[in-house]
Amino acid sequence: MTENCESRFAAYRGAHVLITGGVGLIGSALARRLAALGADVLLVDSMVSEAGGNFANIADFRDRVRLNIADIRDGAALRHLLAGQDFLFDLAGQTSHLDSMNAPEHDLAVNCTAQLQLLELCRAVAPAVKIVHAGTRQIYGRPRYLPVDEAHPLRPADVNGVNKMAGEAYHLLFHDVYGIDTRSLRLTNVYGPGMRIKDARQNFLGIWLRRSLEGEAFEVWGGEQRRELLYVDDAVEAFLRAALSRDTAGLALNVGGDAPYTLLALADALVRASDGSARFEQREFPAERKAIDIGDFVTDDRRFRGLTGWAPRTALDDGLGRSLDYYRRHMASYL
Amino acid sequence: MTENCESRFAAYRGAHVLITGGVGLIGSALARRLAALGADVLLVDSMVSEAGGNFANIADFRDRVRLNIADIRDGAALRHLLAGQDFLFDLAGQTSHLDSMNAPEHDLAVNCTAQLQLLELCRAVAPAVKIVHAGTRQIYGRPRYLPVDEAHPLRPADVNGVNKMAGEAYHLLFHDVYGIDTRSLRLTNVYGPGMRIKDARQNFLGIWLRRSLEGEAFEVWGGEQRRELLYVDDAVEAFLRAALSRDTAGLALNVGGDAPYTLLALADALVRASDGSARFEQREFPAERKAIDIGDFVTDDRRFRGLTGWAPRTALDDGLGRSLDYYRRHMASYL
Numbered sequence: 001m002t003e004n005c006e007s008r009f010a011a012y013r014g015a016h017v018l019i020t021g022g023v024g025l026i027g028s029a030l031a032r033r034l035a036a037l038g039a040d041v042l043l044v045d046s047m048v049s050e051a052g053g054n055f056a057n058i059a060d061f062r063d064r065v066r067l068n069i070a071d072i073r074d075g076a077a078l079r080h081l082l083a084g085q086d087f088l089f090d091l092a093g094q095t096s097h098l099d100s101m102n103a104p105e106h107d108l109a110v111n112c113t114a115q116l117q118l119l120e121l122c123r124a125v126a127p128a129v130k131i132v133h134a135g136t137r138q139i140y141g142r143p144r145y146l147p148v149d150e151a152h153p154l155r156p157a158d159v160n161g162v163n164k165m166a167g168e169a170y171h172l173l174f175h176d177v178y179g180i181d182t183r184s185l186r187l188t189n190v191y192g193p194g195m196r197i198k199d200a201r202q203n204f205l206g207i208w209l210r211r212s213l214e215g216e217a218f219e220v221w222g223g224e225q226r227r228e229l230l231y232v233d234d235a236v237e238a239f240l241r242a243a244l245s246r247d248t249a250g251l252a253l254n255v256g257g258d259a260p261y262t263l264l265a266l267a268d269a270l271v272r273a274s275d276g277s278a279r280f281e282q283r284e285f286p287a288e289r290k291a292i293d294i295g296d297f298v299t300d301d302r303r304f305r306g307l308t309g310w311a312p313r314t315a316l317d318d319g320l321g322r323s324l325d326y327y328r329r330h331m332a333s334y335l
Numbered sequence: 336m337t338e339n340c341e342s343r344f345a346a347y348r349g350a351h352v353l354i355t356g357g358v359g360l361i362g363s364a365l366a367r368r369l370a371a372l373g374a375d376v377l378l379v380d381s382m383v384s385e386a387g388g389n390f391a392n393i394a395d396f397r398d399r400v401r402l403n404i405a406d407i408r409d410g411a412a413l414r415h416l417l418a419g420q421d422f423l424f425d426l427a428g429q430t431s432h433l434d435s436m437n438a439p440e441h442d443l444a445v446n447c448t449a450q451l452q453l454l455e456l457c458r459a460v461a462p463a464v465k466i467v468h469a470g471t472r473q474i475y476g477r478p479r480y481l482p483v484d485e486a487h488p489l490r491p492a493d494v495n496g497v498n499k500m501a502g503e504a505y506h507l508l509f510h511d512v513y514g515i516d517t518r519s520l521r522l523t524n525v526y527g528p529g530m531r532i533k534d535a536r537q538n539f540l541g542i543w544l545r546r547s548l549e550g551e552a553f554e555v556w557g558g559e560q561r562r563e564l565l566y567v568d569d570a571v572e573a574f575l576r577a578a579l580s581r582d583t584a585g586l587a588l589n590v591g592g593d594a595p596y597t598l599l600a601l602a603d604a605l606v607r608a609s610d611g612s613a614r615f616e617q618r619e620f621p622a623e624r625k626a627i628d629i630g631d632f633v634t635d636d637r638r639f640r641g642l643t644g645w646a647p648r649t650a651l652d653d654g655l656g657r658s659l660d661y662y663r664r665h666m667a668s669y670l
Contacts, residue, residue, distance in 0.1 A: 078396040103514070104451055105448070105451060105452065105455075108447070108448055108451055112443070112447065112501065113440065113443055113448070116439055116440060116443055116494070117440065120439065120440075151488060153486060153488075154489060154504075154507060155504075155507065156504055157511065157512070158508065158512070159451070159505070159508065162505055162507075162508055163501070164502055164637075165500070165501065165504065166447065166497050166498070166500065166501035166504075169489075169491055169497040169500065169501075170494070170497055172490065173491060173492070173493065173496075173497055174492065176492065177436070177492070177493070177626045177627060192647070289514050292512060298658065
């Protein structure tokens with residue numbers, strides 16, 4: 001970590017930081033970094049089996065943070081946990097598009113109802129807390145133009161998208177009406193060590209990694225759709241900068257990757273990163289997936305970059321290589 | 336009713352029609368019209384005291400429709416009531432902006448969660464039902480440009496707006512993914528005989544009418560903000576046309592009034608309609624209202640007019656006069 005970087009984040013030294021979804025992919029990487037910056041970090045995670053929480057994600061720094069297992073729907077618990085916090089990184093959520101269609105009311109309870117309750121609790125017990133909400137580019141739905149900027153209409157293509165849209169809108173509203181210091185980052189697909197690889201619930205790359213490590217071909221559905229990937233450490237940097245940027249308060253801001261790639265190009269990159277041991281097969285899109293697929297997606301995140309100076313720093317091949325290395329060593333904890 | 340008009344709505348003769356919020360302002364007027372068109376009409380209403388339902392609204396045609404008192408959150412009841420329906424006019428909701436800030440989770444349960452459940456039930460027991468959802472211009476929030484068309488960004492200014500935005504988004508999603516024949520009308524302020532006048536929960540005009548009829552001055556908060564009013568019979572016509580228009584399926588469409596008026600101009604019109612007996616006082620905006628007020632609002636509803644041929648036909652002075660007449664005769668039932 002450079003001196004420059006340390007001084008940028010001096011405000012986190014000794015600060016009280018709550019991370020919901022703190023044992024998941026982004027939450028755990030954020031916690032590791034915040035602990036290194038000297039923050040007093042409290043992780044909240046439901047540890048439900050369908051979500052991203054995995055104790056292996058925090059094993060290397062478990063003694064430097066506090067952990068409270070609780071569902072974010074548990075308002076009584078959250079009231080206690082929120083009191084006295086300086087920062088709230090609001091990462092808990094249901095992420096699976098397909099699960100959201102099969103169990104829409106569960107998705108609503110977690111991604112929408114619980115967000116409203118959390119903000120009401122912040123008003124009550126932590127009105128000065130600085131919040132960053134993990135939003136998603138999913139709320140735009142199928143793009144009408146590319147690249148997609150923040151003015152693009154919102155037409156979610158699945159129940160998860162509707163609920164994430166509403167969850168984000170509460171944040172912006174509580175900023176506008178009550179002066180809560182909150183913003184939302186509309187993230188593209190985040191990947192890296194700590195992601196769920198058991199299945200595709202977090203994103204498609206999880207299952208690709210798993211199959212590659214097990215010596216099996218992974219499936220590429222379609223192939224020509226363009227997608228972006230953001231390495232988890234770059235996502236962490238975006239969250240850390242956003243929470244300290246007054247200019248981002250009340251805004252919903254896109255956070256994309258370094259560049260868009262076709263799924264085929266991503267598959268080729270994974271084969272390269274595995275030194276050729278990974279292989280894949282192209283497949284037709286399954287019907288239930290096709291109904292909620294959004295085609296090409298390319299993010300315009302110039303506004304966020306301009307306001308915070310953030311830019312992704314991890315090249316795709318490097319990020320994929322680090323991910324493969326990690327799972328080669330820790331595979332058993334993620335199956 | 337003209338012959339032309341009857342033939343336009345021939346599809347309603349003998350059709351099974353469910354109206355949620357059926358004892359409220361729009362619901363009851365729609366029911367009266369549908370009963371006259373020969374439809375088999377079932378009204379569902381929670382009859383909770385804060386909402387718009389009032390038995391006086393249906394007294395003149397009570398024997399020509401069926402009524403089932405139930406909350407739209409009651410999924411078991413709705414499952415039975417939805418089965419076999421050809422049309423669903425989805426008007427039930429919490430409408431008070433201020434209540435939505437004071438009891439946000441109740442607003443969410445009614446305007447968001449219940450909508451998702453209703454659509455899931457439609458998929459299960461009435462997949463071919465034609466739906467019109469009562470949306471609201473409130474979801475746009477404070478306008479960034481005027482007039483506001485459907486491409487205007489959504490930035491709800493209160494909790495009610497967030498939940499109505501999500502409730503509408505479910506409808507569009509269920510069209511896109513499951514082929515449900517549904518659309519949403521983003522309505523401006525609707526007024527007329529049958530509206531709630533006990534307080535301002537439906538819109539500001541209710542309390543203006545009440546004070547005028549009681550011989551007291553009504554209060555105009557601010558005065559220069561431009562607003563639109565849509566007479567209830569014109570709103571009914573919009574719903575009837577929308578449900579029969581295939582071209583509107585999957586769309587959210589603005590429905591405005593005949594013209595925008597400043598609140599002062601509306602107040603003057605009410606004084607005129609009362610033959611000078613009404614009077615008003617201008618007041619500063621109360622603080623808790625100002626935080627969620629949206630300034631001027633002017634609707635661009637050319638898309639809906641173009642698709643359906645609809646236009647409002649009731650002039651403001653006429654609509655206000657009819658409203659005053661109605662409440663002079665039925666005042667006791669509305670206090």
